[in-house]
Amino acid sequence: MAEKVTIATVAAYAQVSRQTVSNVLNSPHIVRDETRRRVEEAIATLGYRANQAARQMRTGRSHLLAVRIEPTRDGINGSVLDRFLHGMTFAAAAAGYRVMLYTADDDRDEIKTFDNLLASYDLDGFVLTGTDHGDVRTRWLAERDVPFVTFGRPWDAPERHSWVDVDNAAGTAQATRRLIETGHRRIAFVGWPAGSGVGDDRRDGWQRTMKAYDLDPTGLDRGAPDGIAQGADCARDLLTTPDPPTAFVCVSDSLALGALQAAGGRKAVTGFDDTPVAQAIGLTSVSQPLADAAARCIDLLIHHLDGAPTGTHQVLLQPSLVVRTTA
Template structure:
């Protein structure tokens, strides 16, 4: 069993004091290059790694960021979190941070969890997913000046804090434009009920694309809750209208999948494009709008480390473009 290697061990080995070793690590410019090299050699030779607990106790910083792992709701959209988490962990590691998970059944308990995490582990920051209008969590964190970045825009105050988001409107607009270019002058939309930032945004993209192409979006969309059954029902409704759409863009893969079922059983050749590019879409050959989750996660870490390392940086925002993934149904 290897002996514990502390900063004192390194100091002895390199014939310098503890402080010099500490300086080599935290403020290398203070140390003469020759000495610095000797210390660094010792660090490598001994396999020294700073004890985070001790460092944290002195500095009050843990180099730990927290992310909530949600109970997989739908299942279909669950993989979104999965890919996001992986990207987050990878980028965080590169910046010398680690990702810690926590769960919370609801918003109140989540805020309670912040207290636990902060006082027990002195977490440096949070990455918050799935924000909505007037989110109490961001208010709580902002009030206490705890660094955080959200994945998802604060729709009511766009510049309130740092966030990363994917331009959903651009995604649905691209999907719509693709269908319009392919000759579908009546491209419909199945989306969520008005009121959710994300849902409204995705509908707006479809609308804008149609208007840009000189077409009238009226009567070509349906609002429904998310889900396969709901998507199927919405598609039936659209097809039953006096002037049915000849192509469909959906706010989610779940809705798109439901729509596909309806269309298949009706024997109608109406192309459908979903949103999120979930494995299900890939499996059944559904075209979909793919969110660059790895990038999004990386930018989240970037913004957060900016807040943590930089001296009082202003909040920054990043809006990423999704990509349209075209497939041919099997």
């Protein structure tokens, strides 16, 4: 490999001082046009690229963002994070930032990792996914003025930090509406147990839509932890009631798959997340605009970093229903 090209090499080549080269890169407007062009030419000729470590040491900015990669909880939802990560990496690169991964066993462990990453790598910011009620991580970061954006609303105090989220309720509402429009009247909801922000939001969308069409949702609501077997159980339970449902709006593709199996394909079913499983078996599912969400997260975070650090921003994106064969 050729010997290292530093700012001094460029300066010597363009016959200016190091600082002038630095100014061309960071504050071009204070350099005379002719000088600026000469320096830019030298940079191009020598193939100079600024050394991030040296820059970081002086400025305290690493141009590194971090995001947690989870151990694919139950498998079926793994590809969601996958697509999100790709979107993040792509958007970050376009803005001159890079994405670093970290793992953590739980929230407490994650905070310890924050501390480590900030102290030894001088990370510029974090993107958190999957927030929940009373999230300790956001509090820790906010108290230390560490820039961060969450993908997922803070369910307690929505205005305290920047976030990007998908309008979950609108997703289930759309699914419910379609079922109603295709003739269904008894539409059940197979969700998670009450208490999770996302789950309750999705339940809301179904419930409100039912009421908007003068349909009574009473007795058509079930809750279970995520899983195929659980979905099947809920569906079977609902099918044995006096006036059984003809369609199931499910909070996840896992539960939807279970419901589909229990109903033997004779009932309409919709899932949520548009996972590969849904694509594979033809399950109608609500699709989140993940690449878009990731890009908006990066936008907000970099806005915090580069621009004015005042104020927070919130972005709510609309999901879309991918209609396949099950509804």
